[in-house]
Amino acid sequence: MAKPRLVVLTGAGISAESGIKTFRDADGLWEEYKVTDVATPEAWARDPGLVQEFYNQRRKQLLGVEPNAGHLALAEAEQWFDVRVITQNIDDLHERAGSSKVLHLHGQLRYAQSSLDASDIYPIEGWELRMGDLAQDGSQLRPHVVWFGEDVPNMVPAVEWVKEAEYFAVIGSSLNVYPAASLGAFAPHGCPFFLVDPKPVSTHSAEVTFIQAPASTGTPEMIQRIRELAGV
Numbered sequence: 001m002a003k004p005r006l007v008v009l010t011g012a013g014i015s016a017e018s019g020i021k022t023f024r025d026a027d028g029l030w031e032e033y034k035v036t037d038v039a040t041p042e043a044w045a046r047d048p049g050l051v052q053e054f055y056n057q058r059r060k061q062l063l064g065v066e067p068n069a070g071h072l073a074l075a076e077a078e079q080w081f082d083v084r085v086i087t088q089n090i091d092d093l094h095e096r097a098g099s100s101k102v103l104h105l106h107g108q109l110r111y112a113q114s115s116l117d118a119s120d121i122y123p124i125e126g127w128e129l130r131m132g133d134l135a136q137d138g139s140q141l142r143p144h145v146v147w148f149g150e151d152v153p154n155m156v157p158a159v160e161w162v163k164e165a166e167y168f169a170v171i172g173s174s175l176n177v178y179p180a181a182s183l184g185a186f187a188p189h190g191c192p193f194f195l196v197d198p199k200p201v202s203t204h205s206a207e208v209t210f211i212q213a214p215a216s217t218g219t220p221e222m223i224q225r226i227r228e229l230a231g232v
């Protein structure tokens, strides 16, 4: 028999306990950088070196951290569920934890893309992408990251996954960044909706089971509760 489908939207919060800062918490990244200086096409046009350096530092940090119990619990849940992870994160901690179906809405830090064609992507060896590193079309390579104001092409398959969810969950997302924040609205009517976050999050959804906890303990607890609901 097919395993029940569990669709999970994850945000920066699931990686916080691995040591990667979230953007909006008090000690988050936005405190140190202005979004308009590092995460917009205008910033890239104005000062590409600064933008490269920002993402080089993020990549360097990523190589030194490990998935936490939250990422691992989602990977283990594949024993019982057809788990589809839709992540707003650009880190690769879900993949390293062993999740097999991961869709990145906002790109991947360990990849570069042509500045002319977002679908022309290249894995990055190590942590550094330099000015002067070129794509095959001769353009400067930039981080494979969706910046504010850019299209989110993976929203299309993400919506399809959510429409077919039997269980839906959001872990570690303030649900402030659109269009990702609107994904829950595509879940089928009556689909159980779980939320894991240490702080209350507004969802616009009538019935949500809120597990107020960090991802490392809240995710295993959530999986246990969904297993009981599903009888698996």
Ligand code: NAD
Pocket: 010, 011, 012, 013, 014, 015, 016, 017, 020, 021, 022, 023, 024, 025, 028, 029, 088, 089, 090, 091, 106, 171, 172, 173, 174, 175, 176, 177, 196, 197, 198, 199, 201, 213, 214, 215, 216
């Ligand atoms: P956000 O910063 O807006 O919200 C983070 C959420 O995580 C908050 O609700 C916070 O209460 C919660 N949180 C904090 N610690 C937690 C923990 N231990 N366990 C569970 N939840 C915890 O993040 P967002 O909604 O993902 O949106 C921010 C944008 O920044 C996204 O586009 C994302 O791509 C990007 N981002 C990515 C990374 C990454 O790749 N790891 C890191 C920072 C930001």
